[in-house]
Amino acid sequence: MTVQDVRAFNRFYTNLIGALDYGRHLYAPYTLTEARVLYELAHAADTDAADLRSDLALDAGYLSRILNKFEEAGLIERAPSEKDPRRRRVSLTPGGRSAAGLLDERARESVGSLLGAVDPGERARLAEAMRTIRTILGDGHAPEGSGEVVLREPHPGDLGWIVQRNAALYAAEHGWNTDYEGLVARIVADYAEDHDPHLERTWIAEWAGRPVGCVMCVRDDAPGTARLRLLLVEPEARGLGIGDRLVTAVTEFARGVGYRELVLWTNDVLSAARRIYQRHGFVLTAEKPHRSFGKDLVGQDWRLDLHGTGE
Template sequence: MTIQDIRSFNRFYTNVIGALDYSRQLYAPYTLTEARVLYELAHSPRTDAADLRVELSLDAGYLSRILAKFEQDGLIERVPSEKDTRRRHVTLTPHGREAADLLDERSQEAVGSLLATVPAGERPRLVEAMRTIRDVLSDGRAPRGEDVVLREPGPGDLGWIVQRNAALYAAEHGFNTDYEGLVARIVADFAEDHDPHLERVWIAELDGRAVGCVMCVRDEAPGAARLRLLLVEPDARGLGIGDRLVRACIEFARGVGYREMVLWTNDVLTSARKIYQRHGFVLLAEKPHRSFGVDLVGQDWRLDLHGAQD
């Protein structure tokens, strides 16, 4: 591989990305850099201005002007960091979240249009080539929690939720296919009939592959949201992904006006229960039962969304 080869590839790839961004006005009414800042604010736990500057390699003055524009447009709020008052903590407002979601939706559509021109049989090779480039240029760096992106599900992701839940719970807890049937029904109900303003699914993505998920849906009780199907792949545990997924679920539910969040789990899921406890969920009841081919103790948990916040 020569320097000229790399420069040639760079010109080609820049043209491809440029066509995606501008022919579809992907980032309008924002510039490409402004859209990158919005994306980071929506998906990264590092929301101090200093961290944004390092992550995006932006000049401090340039970033400050972008954030000032966002604040004037009602997209963000800036407050002193609780850990270091010299830092400014930046969060999206509901209006800012809508703008970020719209950009994400347009990005999904643009990439989908690009993939539509690639024969189905060639797509795995394309993805593997992209992953190879990232692996080689990352110099073997171990993944970190900030490398994980939380996004909405794309085509095939809901099926992935069913498949990975079935496989992992069978391998780790001995669940039979009854559990796969339950998950399939939950996912099918969401896919066929959900209110996008009140119900949502998050996929955690690391290095281009799904490594976790969670779901927020309406509960039968008035004013209550239900957290369902929290999952993190074994090789991605320890990066704080479960915490981020649960926090995203809680913040969404609180933001759209639910007064409480409930969930049902089993006592064998010790790691998940610790996450729920850290976020303020309170155990309401326990009941032994036999389901999915094993003896379990079911647990009902509740979080008051009007109480103490994370």
């Protein structure tokens, strides 16, 4: 990617946003910045001017003029902050909430019209591309409406998601070719066609209403042995402890159904996953260089004694 690529995208997106506000009715009677302030106040439980200035990267004097205008119009009220008396808490009045609600309704209608022109089959790809841009460029905010991470059984379509996300993420992060996608597809297909639900299981980690992680526990060829496979956590969901929860789910399940040991195969370049395995007591038992997925790698075998100390 070049600077010109980024600038071309910016021009396209700026023009697109301008088209959404054709006729300048979307934010009327407010400016775009004033509408942003109303939006932040409507979606913040407790905020003050300093928070707004930081979140929206606004000049202090400019923000002060906006807040004064809103206060004169009866849209906001200010009072000493309960957290810090030196600060002034800013909150919307009923009139302010009504104004913010109208702006939000217009925005939803405008974006809805835009999405209406997108083929339904392409909307998931569009959403994924948007999430990817936010993740790579450092958006640290959680998805709107995000909450607790839930581990659940796969729903229809989730097994296909496991294949697609493994292939896409490992290609993006490690440059692996489609040989890896073929391997994952075979693992998933074997599981879908012939697995014992009493001895094998798949978990999907769901956050903000969408899958962000997965792992499998399947029977190994060795008697009394289970194999952990296809541990994955989406980039924007890393740091939430999802990988640890998925590995815990596998170990507790395997121990509960009577397996004596749990094994896995990984590669040395997957350092974050290796640290998770080590925390759970897995021990490295073998290493071997190999050429796979278009790369020179070092494969690793790890083992966990489910009825011992793991050492």
